[in-house]
Amino acid sequence: MKHNTKQRQAIIHCLSRARGPMSPYEIHELAAEEVEGLGIATVYRNLKLLAQEGKVKEFVLPGEGTRYEPAGLQHHHHFFCRGCDRVFCVEGCPRGFSSMIPEGFVLEDHEIVLYGQCQDCLDRRAV
Amino acid sequence: MKHNTKQRQAIIHCLSRARGPMSPYEIHELAAEEVEGLGIATVYRNLKLLAQEGKVKEFVLPGEGTRYEPAGLQHHHHFFCRGCDRVFCVEGCPRGFSSMIPEGFVLEDHEIVLYGQCQDCLDRRAV
DNA sequence: TAAAAATTGATAATATATTATCATCTTTTT
DNA sequence: AAAAAGATGATAATATATTATCAATTTTTA
Incomplete structure (x- = not known):
């Protein structure tokens, strides 16, 4: 991969704007708005290469496929919305696990x- | 499932003695020591039924297949040993997630x- | 004990996420 | 601009965990 193609740029752009790790499918959907006709194989191909280059990080959620977020983010955790199946990064950490070991x-x-409902899903219900 | 077969008993017996949720594969291995010739399909079949009956609980770990533990255990979390890929239940919980939401x-x-090394794996290395 | 019902074990089938293939299109090099 | 190299998109192939099928076995019922 020596070319910084518009496809690859769109993928990186998606991830850098996201509020949390995205699945290849989500990335494909969103990046296709930037690059007409983007193929799912291209998404997988670039994500794999970006991961090898250390530019993106894989994140796997129980029972879900692999998602990707930009590498180098500070220590954080994740919130899974059961309403829309999206994952959000969340700040903070309670620590204090040593007593559990x-x-x-x-x-x-x-x-x-963390599992629950995101704001969008709560708003949608409240209507 | 109206019969409480020796196969089903062996599966339940495995789970009740385990230190944490087990994969169908692990259950099959261990339960086959109790029931000669136990088939993997029987393990899957019974686990599914036991889950439906609410007697066992599914537990999915990122990137791993489904595991099963007895239902009705009190609130707890899990420790994944990177040395042997086994999962252990751990007591306690730091709480205090509200500031993360x-x-x-x-x-x-x-x-x-929690990720790390279990005692068996550490002992094995120390030798 | 004979018949009916349920379960098993072996294996084929399925579902799904990911990867490989390859002709075509783009970009780079000369 | 022509040739070479790289990347893409469509789709076939793969891997893996789980489920379905079905003849044989076991258990239950009558």
Whole structure:
């Protein structure tokens, strides 16, 4: 990948504007608005390469396919909206997991996923 | 499912002795020690039925297939050992997620996954 | 105990996300 | 501008976990 194609730019543009990690499908939908006729294979191809280059980070949610967010974001967690299946990055972290670790285990990392309803979905219902 | 077959009993027995949710594959391996010739389809079939009956609970880990644990356990989270890919239930919960929730969102649920090394894997290395 | 019903195990089928193929189109190099 | 290299889009292929099929076995019922 030596060309910085408009397809690749559109994909990066999507991710940098997103509020959270996006699925290849979501990226394809949105980036296709910028680049007419964008193929899903191109999305997968570029995401894989961007991940290898360390420019995007994979994020996998239980029971869902892989999503992607820009690399280099500071420590954060995620909120999954059950209304629209979108994922949002959220700031902060309660820490204090050490009391949860079983005797003799070593903690290397952690992941928190919050589940609920996003504002858009709540607004939609309230109408 | 009206019969409480030895296959089904073996599956339940596995789960009730486990330290955390098990994959169908793991269950099959272990339960086959109790029931000679146990088929993987039987494991899937019974897990699905047990889940429908509310006797076991599905647990999905990012990037991994579905696992199962007994239903009715108190609030807890999970530890994934990167050494052996096993999942362990852990007690406790830091709470305090409300400050993480974006404006206008509603929190319904949460899930914490700790990643690291279990004691067996650390012991194995130390030798 | 014979007949009916339920379950099993082996394996084929399915669903889904991702990857490979390849002709075509773009960009770069000469 | 011509040739070479790279990337794309459509679609076929792949991998994997799960489910369906069905003959054989086991359990239950009469």
